[in-house]
Amino acid sequence: MDATPEEIVKKPIVIAVDGPAASGKGTVSRRIAHFYDLEYLDTGRLYRGVGWLVLARGLDPRNAEEAAKVAEIFTLDLIDGADIRTPEVGRAASHVASVPAVRAALLQFQRDFAFNPPAGRAGTVLDGRDIGTVICPDATVKLFIDASAEERAKRRWKELSLQDPSIVLESVLDDIKRRDRRDASREAAPMKAAQDAHLIDTTDLDIDGAFAAVRRVIDRATGGA
Numbered sequence: 001m002d003a004t005p006e007e008i009v010k011k012p013i014v015i016a017v018d019g020p021a022a023s024g025k026g027t028v029s030r031r032i033a034h035f036y037d038l039e040y041l042d043t044g045r046l047y048r049g050v051g052w053l054v055l056a057r058g059l060d061p062r063n064a065e066e067a068a069k070v071a072e073i074f075t076l077d078l079i080d081g082a083d084i085r086t087p088e089v090g091r092a093a094s095h096v097a098s099v100p101a102v103r104a105a106l107l108q109f110q111r112d113f114a115f116n117p118p119a120g121r122a123g124t125v126l127d128g129r130d131i132g133t134v135i136c137p138d139a140t141v142k143l144f145i146d147a148s149a150e151e152r153a154k155r156r157w158k159e160l161s162l163q164d165p166s167i168v169l170e171s172v173l174d175d176i177k178r179r180d181r182r183d184a185s186r187e188a189a190p191m192k193a194a195q196d197a198h199l200i201d202t203t204d205l206d207i208d209g210a211f212a213a214v215r216r217v218i219d220r221a222t223g224g225a
């Protein structure tokens with residue numbers, strides 16, 4: 001039987017934002033969500049959450065079996081109030097993220113989020129490493145936000161210095177480079193730009209400049225103003 005007009009649900013807009021550590025994808029994604037009235041998910045929060053929980057339970061993030069067990073029982077309320085933005089949790093996240101069973105345990109939550117925006121919202125924005133390639137390969141618009149490792153390290157260092165003034169720029173740069181290498185070289189859903197992603201290099205752009213570049217891409221792709 002043919003669907004009635006009421007049954008034909010409009011497909012949600014999905015904006016997929018990927019890129020390396022501290023490239024500004026979260027900042028740009030939050031602005032996209034606010035500007036276009038879309039719902040936002042920081043998927044790094046899921047991997048950082050599993051990494052944090054593994055550490056909090058005294059387990060080893062490099063142990064694939066233990067990481068997978070934690071990912072299977074993971075829910076966001078388990079990390080309520082936890083400080084997941086530390087370099088240590090970032091490293092743990094990157095280790096657990098290379099385990100296929102961890103990624104499998106987190107996949108459905110991300111897809112459900114992407115395709116079921118709350119009433120009144122036309123769609124969603126997700127940022128991460130594999131949104132355009134694995135989670136939402138049919139996304140409406142795909143962006144890959146990049147910047148030089150040195151510029152990204154400066155940005156992250158500035159952010160982390162607010163909490164820990166003793167943090168050293170060189171160690172942040174080293175951490176970012178190692179994490180990027182691990183994320184890009186793993187077999188399970190490696191970090192990479194989808195073939196049809198729009199690449200935006202923000203090395204010489206401030207936040208307003210980066211958002212303006214992103215808006216131009218989204219408006220062109222969606223026929224918006």
Ligand SMILES: Nc1ncnc2c1ncn2[C@@H]1O[C@H](COP(=O)(O)OP(=O)(O)O)[C@@H](O)[C@H]1O
Pocket residue numbers: 019020021022023024025026027028155156159202205206207208210
């Ligand atoms: N274009 C930019 N220029 C300068 N600083 C930026 C820019 N984009 C983001 N930032 C800052 O850099 C840091 C990392 O940005 P964030 O959005 O958290 O990156 P990501 O989500 O890619 O890790 C934040 O402190 C943010 O305010």
Ligand SMILES: Nc1ccn([C@@H]2O[C@H](COP(=O)(O)OP(=O)(O)O)[C@@H](O)[C@H]2O)c(=O)n1
Pocket residue numbers: 020021022023026043044045047048090093094095097127128129130131179183
């Ligand atoms: N979709 C995603 C999101 C994050 N991750 C992993 O989670 C780690 C932390 O992600 P994040 O987005 O919070 O990291 P930052 O870019 O904010 O430093 C990354 O280094 C990846 O290893 C992933 O594998 N896939």
